Amino acid sequence: MGKQKRVLVIGLDCAPPELVFEQWRDELPNFRRVMDNGVWGKLESCIPAITVPAWSSMMSSKDPGTLGFYGFRNRGDHTYDKHVLANSNSVKTDRVWDVLSRAGKKVITVGVPQTYPPKPVNGIQVGCFLSPSTKNPERPYTYPPSAMKEIEAAVGEYLVDVPNFRTNDKDYLLRQIYTMTEKRFKLVKKWLVEKEWDFFMFVEMGTDRIHHGMWKYHDPTHHKYEVHPVYNNSIHDYYRYIDNEIGQILDLVDDDTTVFIVSDHGAKKMDGGLCVNEWLIKEGYLTLKSYPSKITALDKCEIDWSKTKVWGDGGYYARIFLNIEGREPQGIVKPEEVEALRNELKTKFEAIVDPDGVNIGTTVYKPQEVYKQCNGVPPDLIVYFGDLLWRSVGTVGYNSIYTFDNDTGPDDCNHAQFGIVIKHSADAHEGPGGRELQGLQLMDMAPTILKELDVPVPADMQGKIF
Structure with missing residues (x-):
C-alpha cells in the first residue's frame, strides 16, 4: 500500500507570470523545483481580477456571479446607500475544505481570503486579512478558538495583514511585509510537521502588498519610476526570500504530497x-x-x-x-x-x-x-x-x-488578468523544466485538488480537472 496522498497549496496573492516564469525564473530555484517534472502555466483570473472574489471563485469553482459578490464592497440591495463587505458569511457555497471535511479529510487553512469569520472545518482554519483583530477572544480569528493561543505561543503577535500598507514610508512597509511573512511561514512550517493533515493551504499577502507599494521602483516603464539604491531591488529581493521559504517547505513534505503554487491574479503598472x-x-x-x-x-x-x-x-x-x-x-x-x-x-x-x-x-x-x-x-x-x-x-x-x-x-500597480499555477505531483513524468499548460482558469483549481485526493467532484463546480 502506498502512503496516503496529500495536497499542499502555497498561495501568493497577486504573483504575476511575467516575474515567476520569465524575468526571474533562473533566480528562483525552488519555484523551478516545483516546475521541474511538473506542469505550470498562466492561470486566468475571474472578472473582476481582484482578491475578493478571486480566491473564493478558485476554491469553490464558481464564478463571481454565481457566488453573488463582485468585490470587497457590494450593494446590499437596490437602494442607494446599503453596502455590505464580502467576508466568509457572504460565501453561501462549499469551498474545497468544506467538501474535504465532509469526506473525512483533515484540513488546515491559513490566511485564505474570505475565511473570516472562520467556519468549522475538520481541522484548523486561521482567518485572513479581513480579520479585525488577533487578540479578541470574543471574536476569534481561528477555528477552533484555542488555535489563537497556540499561534501566539509559536510566533508572538501574528499579523493577518500589513497595517496601513498604503503609505509613503517605504522602510516601514518593507519591515512590516517581512515581519508578517516570516511569522506566516514559521507557523506554516511548524504545523506542516506537527499537525495531521490531508489538505494544507495558506495564502501570503506580502506579494500583493509589495507590488502595490513598490512597483514604481521595480518597473522602469512606470510613469513615476524612481531610482533608489534599496527600493529598486525590493520586489526582486522579496521574491528571492519567498523562494527560500518555499524551499524549506518543500523539504518538509514527502513525495506523496502534490504541491501547488498559485496566485489569484497578476500585477501591472498603473498609468x-x-x-x-x-x-x-x-x-x-x-x-x-x-x-x-x-x-x-x-x-x-x-x-x-x-x-x-x-x-x-x-x-x-x-x-x-x-x-x-x-x-x-x-x-x-x-x-x-x-x-x-x-x-x-x-x-x-x-x-x-x-x-x-x-x-x-x-x-x-x-x-x-x-x-x-x-x-x-x-x-x-x-x-x-x-x-x-x-x-x-x-x-x-x-x-x-x-x-x-x-x-x-x-498605490503603484493595478491587477492583471493572469496569475500563475505550478503543480508538482509524485506521479508526474514531464522531464526537466516541466510542461507548460494553456487555457487554465482559476475555477479549475478546486476540482483538480479534489481529484488528487480521490474525493468526488461536486456536479455544480464550473472548472475542469488539469
Whole structure:
C-alpha cells in the first residue's frame, strides 16, 4: 500500500507570470523545483481580477456571479446607500475544505481570503486579512478558538495583514511585509510537521502588498519610476526570500504530497486613474445638486436622482449602475431602455482616450454575458479602464476625468488578468523544466485538488480537472 496522498497549496496573492516564469525564473530555484517534472502555466483570473472574489471563485469553482459578490464592497440591495463587505458569511457555497471535511479529510487553512469569520472545518482554519483583530477572544480569528493561543505561543503577535500598507514610508512597509511573512511561514512550517493533515493551504499577502507599494521602483516603464539604491531591488529581493521559504517547505513534505503554487491574479503598472463619476457628469448621465469644492466621495455628495441615469464605483475596475425605474427608489431609466443605454455606455467607455488623445484600450463586460448566473446585486457593467492599466476613481471634485494620484493612498500597480499555477505531483513524468499548460482558469483549481485526493467532484463546480 502506498502512503496516503496529500495536497499542499502555497498561495501568493497577486504573483504575476511575467516575474515567476520569465524575468526571474533562473533566480528562483525552488519555484523551478516545483516546475521541474511538473506542469505550470498562466492561470486566468475571474472578472473582476481582484482578491475578493478571486480566491473564493478558485476554491469553490464558481464564478463571481454565481457566488453573488463582485468585490470587497457590494450593494446590499437596490437602494442607494446599503453596502455590505464580502467576508466568509457572504460565501453561501462549499469551498474545497468544506467538501474535504465532509469526506473525512483533515484540513488546515491559513490566511485564505474570505475565511473570516472562520467556519468549522475538520481541522484548523486561521482567518485572513479581513480579520479585525488577533487578540479578541470574543471574536476569534481561528477555528477552533484555542488555535489563537497556540499561534501566539509559536510566533508572538501574528499579523493577518500589513497595517496601513498604503503609505509613503517605504522602510516601514518593507519591515512590516517581512515581519508578517516570516511569522506566516514559521507557523506554516511548524504545523506542516506537527499537525495531521490531508489538505494544507495558506495564502501570503506580502506579494500583493509589495507590488502595490513598490512597483514604481521595480518597473522602469512606470510613469513615476524612481531610482533608489534599496527600493529598486525590493520586489526582486522579496521574491528571492519567498523562494527560500518555499524551499524549506518543500523539504518538509514527502513525495506523496502534490504541491501547488498559485496566485489569484497578476500585477501591472498603473498609468493613472480615470475619474468615472466625473466622466459620467461630463457626459450628462450623472447630476449633482452642487459640485464639491474638494475631492469628495460620491456618497457624501447630493445626487439629483431625478436627473441621474448612471453612477459608478471606484477601485481597480469600475462598477457601473443604472438608475432603473421600478428597481431603484428614484429610478428614471425605463426598463425597455436599459439595453440600449448599456450598449451606448459600452461604446463610449471603449472610446476613452488619454490626455494625449490616444485610446487607452478599455474593456467593458456585461455580467450576464460572463457569469453563469447573477446573484446578489450585480453591477450593470464592469469596466477595465485601459485593460487595467488605469484604475477607476469614484470620488469627485477633480474638474477632470484624469488623475495621477490615488484617492485611497499611494498605490503603484493595478491587477492583471493572469496569475500563475505550478503543480508538482509524485506521479508526474514531464522531464526537466516541466510542461507548460494553456487555457487554465482559476475555477479549475478546486476540482483538480479534489481529484488528487480521490474525493468526488461536486456536479455544480464550473472548472475542469488539469
